[in-house]
Amino acid sequence: MPTAKNEQYQGPERRERSVLKKLKKVNKKKKRDTDDHTSRANILFLELEEALSTFNSVKNTNVLINDIQNPTELMGNFMFTRDRPTIIADSVDILYQTSEGDGIGFVPKSMYASPFVEEGDDIFNKFTAVVVPKTIVGDKVKIKLNMHHQFYSEAVLLQVLNSNSRSTPRKDTLVVCQKFEECSGCQFQMLSYDKQLQLKRDTIVKAYRFFYPELLGELDQSEFGKVIGCENQYAYRTKLTPHYKVPRVIKNETLSIGLNHVNPTMQVVDLESCAIATPSINRALTITRKKIKEEVKNEPLEAQGRQRTILLRDGLRMNKETGEHTRACYGESSKVMTEKVEDFVFQFDPSSFFQNNNSILIPVLEYIKYHIGLGAKSYKYLVDTYCGVGFFGISLSKSIPKEGKVFGIELSERSINFATHNAMLNGLEVPKRMQFISGSADSMFKNEEFLNSGIKGKESIVIMDPSRKGSTESFMRQLLEFKPKLIIYVSCNVFTQARDLSLFNKLQEEGSISYRVRDVVGFDFFPQTKHVETVAVLELLD
Missing domain, CATH: 3.40.50.150 (Vaccinia Virus protein VP39)
Structure with a gap:
């Protein structure tokens, strides 16, 4: 069951003005998105409608799309990362798979929303659709609610409760990357390859x-x-673009060089290697990481905080005289x-x-x-x-x-x-x-x-x-x-x-x-x- 902390949370007037300003920006962007019916925002909305239909069928309910809409006050309270309420949903069924590889489940608003909405708002028989990365239909999960949008909430996966059950196709023993749970690069390492192909066909x-x-x-x-x-199901990718930010206090051990975290509020995931990248790229990544950590010590003050992207590409290194060739990694300067x-x-x-x-x-x-x-x-x-x-x-x-x-x-x-x-x-x-x-x-x-x-x-x-x-x-x-x-x-x-x-x-x-x-x-x-x-x-x- 969902549990709430910081139940008496209430922000100052300055924070409320900031909420309205940010929501205005979000709504302006959403309005632009509606011009393209195939935008990610519009596709997700169509998927939420299908997920809701599945939810109604499974739970024998009649929840409408407006019943999962999040009030402005609720979105505002979950907007800021520093003082966002900690809401844990202890057991959520994943009922639908999105084309982005995420799972969708539903949490009753009555279990957590009352401290964050205006008195008198009806939150009974209302639900929050939660989009949970690294989950698959059949999973039963424990999650933390994150940023709220108009019709859904982002969520952070804390635990898969039935990972060893036949009720889910998940097989965690198939995961080969130690950073899989954090890194946004892969979504399906926990699935058999046949299941992956079926999900991709479902997307088509x-x-x-x-x-x-x-x-x-x-x-x-x-x-x-x-x-x-x-x-080749691993070690096939011939291009990798890891990135990093030059920290304001430069310490080698805290410099993360890698790909985006699955949780957008977190920093870059530090990757020493990538399971789907070719061997030559991973060899070059090791050398490049060491070189960057030495170079950032001498970065000028104005460069601090800027994001940098590294381009690594696998290609042929050919002997022009004999025609013999080997695989090698090249950078942007090549x-x-x-x-x-x-x-x-x-x-x-x-x-x-x-x-x-x-x-x-x-x-x-x-x-x-x-x-x-x-x-x-x-x-x-x-x-x-x-x-x-x-x-x-x-x-x-x-x-x-x-x-x-x-x-x-x-x-x-x-x-x-x-x-x-x-x-x-x-x-x-x-x-x-x-x-x-x-x-x-x-x-x-x-x-x-x-x-x-x-x-x-x-x-x-x-x-x-x-x-x-x-x-x-x-x-x-x-x-x-x-x-x-x-x-x-x-x-x-x-x-x-x-x-x-x-x-x-x-x-x-x-x-x-x-x-x-x-x-x-x-x-x-x-x-x-x-x-x-x-x-x-x-x-x-x-």
């Missing part, structure tokens, strides 16, 4: 249920969103990174985007090649939008006939320079066979260089690999007008992917052009974490 299905539910009724439910696993995927070599600067798990890239390419192969060699062109340093266009170039062409566009001019360099590095003729240009994908199909390339939609494959924010209506309209025979949409955010494909479907209903979503599949680029990549394949119907 959820995204389409939220933003493109019509598609769920059109495709085979037994296969929709199936997630293809990764061969000029060029080198990677090899199948028979292709790629070079890029450390700050450029390149997928951070090489072991899953070949299965992704094989999947795309399979769907290209279904076209019976009817494709002559490959259009690589959001092309980066040319990974997809170059890797798939063998799937295009010799008389065909790969054309890519990317906003970053530096990335385009590397894409052109990579094409030549792999013996591909530029610009006859491979052409990369700098520009916005939103205006690609109106770009003069593209129009002069002679590429026709009826003989084309379009690859889309946008950032987390997804694509735009402008791009989707142009894509529909271009009429490629095949569209491959690769996404690191399945919610924006589902939103974009729903929009594409609505746009095509306005005219006579018709596409069918052939398949939606997930790939586990980041085992032990909440993340999942998805590939959707769309084909033009004759």
Whole structure:
């Protein structure tokens, strides 16, 4: 049962003014978030509604969404870290899993809220939804309530009460990292790999249920969103960005260098190594930590308190004479990174985007090649939008006939320079066979260089690999007008992917052009974490 301390808590007038000021800022940000239906805030709200439905079903109640809304006074009392009340909920059932990898449970407001709200407020049959990191559906947990938001409260996990019970899929013996409970880098080390893949598939299905539910009724439910696993479940990540703050009183033993704490009120988690990072990165991390601890002793006063980020990237160190290579770690000061995927070599600067798990890239390419192969060699062109340093266009170039062409566009001019360099590095003729240009994908199909390339939609494959924010209506309209025979949409955010494909479907209903979503599949680029990549394949119907 929840218990409360500091029950007579009441802040001064100055604190009340500060509460109103901060809440105004929070509400202003939330208002901006509502402009994007796929924002994390809006997705969490949809998940809270589903969690509440589960709660009502399990508890045989009829709690409404307004019944979990937190009064302003309650949010204010839990806003400040120095004097936040200590509220412990002794036994909470985790009933729902969020796409961020957290668990959701419910705590009765009547058990703790009365000292912190105005007299007369009805808190009976009202509940607080608690979002608890590092928990899984089936867990029974002891938690501490943290920051309160409009419809939920953050919570700190204190203890899993049934960790050895069959009622939870949790297996704590699977955890390999000593900092797992604190570090926000991984969410699922306590789960079997099959269970992790199932949760990621659930996220894919959820995204389409939220933003493109019509598609769920059109495709085979037994296969929709199936997630293809990764061969390496640890020691796979080729990029790590630990950070630290220069303390005002410099003592080596108190300088934390690592990743964010799962509790946002806490400092950075000090990491001597990372279980999902490659061996070369962990070796470099040991050396870098020692170097930083020596350097901060001489930091100027004005640098104190500033956050610094370290960039560590795993890449190939090649002998130019023999072609022999080993894995090594490079920092931000390195000029060029080198990677090899199948028979292709790629070079890029450390700050450029390149997928951070090489072991899953070949299965992704094989999947795309399979769907290209279904076209019976009817494709002559490959259009690589959001092309980066040319990974997809170059890797798939063998799937295009010799008389065909790969054309890519990317906003970053530096990335385009590397894409052109990579094409030549792999013996591909530029610009006859491979052409990369700098520009916005939103205006690609109106770009003069593209129009002069002679590429026709009826003989084309379009690859889309946008950032987390997804694509735009402008791009989707142009894509529909271009009429490629095949569209491959690769996404690191399945919610924006589902939103974009729903929009594409609505746009095509306005005219006579018709596409069918052939398949939606997930790939586990980041085992032990909440993340999942998805590939959707769309084909033009004759």
